Amino acid sequence: MxxxxxxxxxxxxxxxxxxxIVLASIAILSLDLIMRLxxxxxxxxxxxxxxxxxxxxxxxxxxxxxxxxxxYSILKFANFAHGDMITAGGFSGWVAVFAVVGAGKFDMKNLxxxxxxxxxxxxxxxxxxxxxxxxILFGLIVAIAGTILLTLFIDRFVFRPMRHxxxxxxxxxxxxxxxxxxxxxxxxxxxxQNRGLTAASLTASYSIPVGTGSIHxxxxxxxLVVVAIILMVxxxxxxxxxxLGKAMRAMADNRDLALITGIPTEKIVRATWIIGSSLTGxxxxxxxxxxxxxxxxxxxxxxxxxxxxxxxxxxxxVYGAIAGGIVIxxxxxxxxxxxxxxxxNVAVFTVMILVLLYKPEGLFKGxxxx
Numbered sequence: 001m002x003x004x005x006x007x008x009x010x011x012x013x014x015x016x017x018x019x020x021i022v023l024a025s026i027a028i029l030s031l032d033l034i035m036r037l038x039x040x041x042x043x044x045x046x047x048x049x050x051x052x053x054x055x056x057x058x059x060x061x062x063x064x065x066x067x068x069x070x071x072y073s074i075l076k077f078a079n080f081a082h083g084d085m086i087t088a089g090g091f092s093g094w095v096a097v098f099a100v101v102g103a104g105k106f107d108m109k110n111l112x113x114x115x116x117x118x119x120x121x122x123x124x125x126x127x128x129x130x131x132x133x134x135x136i137l138f139g140l141i142v143a144i145a146g147t148i149l150l151t152l153f154i155d156r157f158v159f160r161p162m163r164h165x166x167x168x169x170x171x172x173x174x175x176x177x178x179x180x181x182x183x184x185x186x187x188x189x190x191x192x193q194n195r196g197l198t199a200a201s202l203t204a205s206y207s208i209p210v211g212t213g214s215i216h217x218x219x220x221x222x223x224l225v226v227v228a229i230i231l232m233v234x235x236x237x238x239x240x241x242x243x244l245g246k247a248m249r250a251m252a253d254n255r256d257l258a259l260i261t262g263i264p265t266e267k268i269v270r271a272t273w274i275i276g277s278s279l280t281g282x283x284x285x286x287x288x289x290x291x292x293x294x295x296x297x298x299x300x301x302x303x304x305x306x307x308x309x310x311x312x313x314x315x316x317x318v319y320g321a322i323a324g325g326i327v328i329x330x331x332x333x334x335x336x337x338x339x340x341x342x343x344x345n346v347a348v349f350t351v352m353i354l355v356l357l358y359k360p361e362g363l364f365k366g367x368x369x370x
Contacts, residue, residue, distance in 0.1 A: 033337060044211030050333040056221050056290065058329025059228040061302070064283035065309040065321035066235060067276030073252040073316035074272040075163065077171035081154070082280065083303030084182035087296065088150055089281030090288040091186060093143025094197055100135045101127055114294060116191040123199040129219040129289070130204035140227070140285050147281025151273050154178055163269070179300070187296040194295040197288060224286045231279060232322055239318065244271055252316065308352045314362025323363050327351065 037044060068082045091114065098111040102125055110117040129136055158178055162170055198220065205218040239245040244267075250257070251268045287302075288294050309328050313320025328348050335347035355362065 029338070033334075036337065043213060045213030045215055047334075047337070048208075048210040049215045050336060051330070052215055052217060052221075054330035054333035055326070056224060056329070057332060058326035059225055059232075059322075060283060060287045060290070060325070061305055061309050061328055062322040062325025063228045063231060063279055063286070064302070065306045065313070065325050066232070066318050067278075067280040067283075068306055069310050069313075069316055069318055069321040070248075070272050070276040072310070073318075074248065074269060075159070075171070076255075077168040077175070078307075080172065080175040080303070081178040081182060082175075082306065083299035083301075084179045084186070085147055085151060085277065085280050086284035086287075086299035086302070087186060088182055088284070088299075089143045089147035089277075090284030090294060090298065091190060092146030092150075093139040093281065093285035094288060094294055096142035097127060097132070097135045097139035097197075098125070100138055101125055101132050113190055114197075115195050116189075116193075119195070122196045123201060126199055126202060128198050128202040128204075129223050131199075131202050136223070136289065140282060143281040143285035144278045145281075147277045147284070148274050151277035151280075152270070155269075155273050183297060183300060190296055192296055194293055196292060197294055198292045200292065203292075220290045220292070224290045227282065227286055231282060235275065235279070235318060238275070244268075248272060305348065308348060312352055312355045312362060314364035317362065317364040320362050320364035327363075 033047075037047060064082075064086055067085075068079060071077070071079045071082070094114055095112055098114055098120070099108065102108075102111045102120070106120060106125070107118070110120065126132065127135065158174055159171060162174060203218050203220060205216055207214040207216050239249060247263050248268050248271060250261075251263055251265060255265070284299060288298070305328055306325075309324035310321050311324065312327050313322065313324030328351075331348050331351050332344045335344055339347060
């Protein structure tokens with residue numbers, strides 16, 4: 001029996017040496033990690049912290065990537081404006097939070113600019129998940145609604161007139177123009193400085209004993225994880241069990257066949273924008289909540305990681321975007337065991353390159369919308 005499995009393994013290694021090298025490298029790193037944990041070179045609570053941070057980062061990127069993946073699967077173009085839509089969603093949500101919490105205490109004009117006119121002491125404002133949960137929930141709803149309205153407006157006046165030409169390159173270039181307009185429009189209104197959002201001293205945090213130490217988890221991170229999982233489950237249920245979700249999957253698989261069978265393609269496109277942009281706005285708001293800061297080019301800075309997640313998971317796959325985001329999250333944190341923090345991004349894109357080399361269709365092979 002052992003000889004049989006050995007011969008199969010040897011045959012596969014000889015057939016695909018590149019994959020064998022990658023798998024061997026993963027096995028060596030895993031063994032080294034176990035040895036580090038056993039002999040104390042890497043403390044258990046540090047590793048647990050990396051796992052938690054990786055999950056938070058992964059779910060944030062995965063949630064943001066779902067909208068991008070939906071857009072590609074239905075409309076067949078890479079939307080480079082996606083990152084700046086994340087930023088716009090975050091700003092709209094936080095304008096609402098500042099306006100609600102600071103009403104009557106601060107200048108309303110400055111609140112609507114998130115403190116761009118005159119810096120606001122966020123500790124004095126007292127914003128946090130634990131102290132102002134209703135305002136945070138309201139901000140999340142406004143971020144979702146604001147991003148939906150902005151996306152439908154952009155589609156109506158930019159993408160829709162170009163869509164019937166079936167030219168993905170033209171749409172891609174147009175999305176770059178939209179991206180620049182959004183980014184510098186936000187910079188013009190809200191200025192370019194990086195500003196605080198939440199009061200760290202008021203944010204509830206929890207210490208969980210692990211090994212000889214403990215990991216610290218704050219309520220902002222918990223909120224991001226819980227809301228992201230809920231939204232992802234809702235998307236799964238919608239795509240798998242609703243009539244509109246099934247129609248979206250059919251159109252993603254074969255647009256021409258969808259047209260012939262009478263599926264209302266324009267309605268599907270609109271639903272795609274609404275669902276994708278709602279997740280995009282939520283992601284922008286939640287990531288800024290977890291980070292506690294806001295800046296005009298934030299979405300542009302993380303767009304490359306979102307594209308990487310979509311590529312790793314499989315372009316056009318909703319589940320792939322989620323899985324790719326989690327892979328990126330864990331890679332960026334667990335790699336710190338072996339390499340300096342400055343090189344964490346190198347590890348992330350090395351993984352992406354390996355996926356492109358040995359599994360170019362992504363982790364979710366042959367899947368489009370779901």
